[in-house]
Amino acid sequence: MSDSPTLGITGVTGTIGGQVARLLAEAGESLVLLARNQAKAPELPRAVVRPADYGNRNLCEHSLEGIETLFMVSGRESENRMEEHHSFIDAAAAAGVRHIVYTSFMGAAPDATFTLARDHYATEEYIKAAGVSYTFLRDCLYLDFIDAMIGDDGVIRGPAANGAVAGVAQADVVACTVAVLRDPAAHAGVTYTLTGPEALTMAQIAHIVSTVRGTHVTFHNETIPEAYDSRRKWPAPEWQYDAWVSTYTAIAAGEMEHVTDDVETLTGRRPLSLKDVLLGSRA
Template identity: 55%
Template sequence: MGEEASLARVAVTGSTGHLGGLVARLLADDGVPQRLLVRSPERAPDLPGAQVLQAAYGDRDAVERALEGVEVVLFVSATESVDRTDQHERFAEAAVRAGVRHVVYTSFQGAGPDASFTLARDHAATEEILRLSGMAWTFLRDSLYLDVLPAWVGDDGVLRGPAGDGAVAAVARADVARCAAAVLTDVLADPGTHGGRAYELTGREAITLDQATRTISDVTGRSARYHAETLHEAYTSRAVYGAPRWQVDAWVSTYTAIAEGALRHVSGDVERLTGREPMTLRDVLQAT
């Protein structure tokens, strides 16, 4: 292991993705040495003070080697899969064996074993694994990303889903990244901070999908409107993708969670952690 990697007290996973990459860049900008744990090293960002190490979540031995000497790790949840919780458990076991003191995990708003959004149940299971691991933990329970709402609009300009007139306090990826970087640097400076805390990361307002499409149209000039599907329509319209049932359930339950009000709560945690008011959908669209 190189000298930079041996000096790094923080590790970041998921840096080849949107969120982990943003966090890694923020840490690099602040001059924080770090290790980037990735499955595909050729896709990792080239950042000053960063050592890239190949370690898939399910490879306990590789993760343990990569985390040796690390004090705090940002654990970005794995890609959605039927065995995601098992991958998370193996990663946690490796982190414990490596001597990691504190894990910061990207969870989901309203995570719980009976959550309406089915993937939030995976997050609840992972949270329990981390609680029992013996490591200090911090959970960043982010809402849906504002950044993905434009991608939900189809080629025909219609955003379809069974969300009714429910509202979602969606959050910008950039705000989640700033929160994660703030927590990591705080823990490095004072190991006693943020332990045993769960932060709910939301935008500054809850918006309906009708409001979202109106904003998308206004800012981008692209025609967009919302169609509130029935549950039957939602499953039928997604059947063409040939995805497994658990995946379709996850897609559809994203909208039903909105309809039920499970993602409507607006928290002040983003501003508390970063000192900045969260971005709106309009801010996100204007920044792209």
């Protein structure tokens, strides 16, 4: 595989990985696109597609042969996501990958209020222990997902109280990732926290959505039991309810409010705001 590309991109059938791959291909990079469903991978110039399901250790080790720098998009949330991450990182280390760029979450820590941020911390630690060089991109809440937080009745419900969140546009996460992948050595050992330009309370978010869309969106500050009850109409395992509810309690605890200048440092421009994202700006 000596003439093969040495830059591997996962998540290419999804939003972040797909856009990162497209921008890098447009910039002339040769890529290995790693997809668990190869048929869904985008067709890009100078790109080869190889199979990679994080939980399949042997398959991934083979597909990662010759890769020096790997962009690892965090896997779909599931009961065994951590085992899948470990398996994939083991495969990368065994295949000789030198640098992993990983999409983590703001405030990743063993005692983070947002339960999935604990898993991201554990994944970061596993990558460090694997002995490869790394860059962690700790994303705040995606501004693009605000719409999904609004109920059919125009109400955002959750125990976020007056806490604020410095949500980041996926387009900015993509731009930062591309900047890192084009010169990984310059970002080795660095953890970036990617936020938007401002921290907004859920009430402010509701107001901005209402103003931009001309609709009536409000915020209801649920109690924690109320939050679990209102989500039980969607059948899900208990860890999923914990993740959904703790997204809001983490905001209430102030764990997503700190605005950083990391997006501007990496891209050279001010990050997109919620209003920009609602208006469809892609920067």
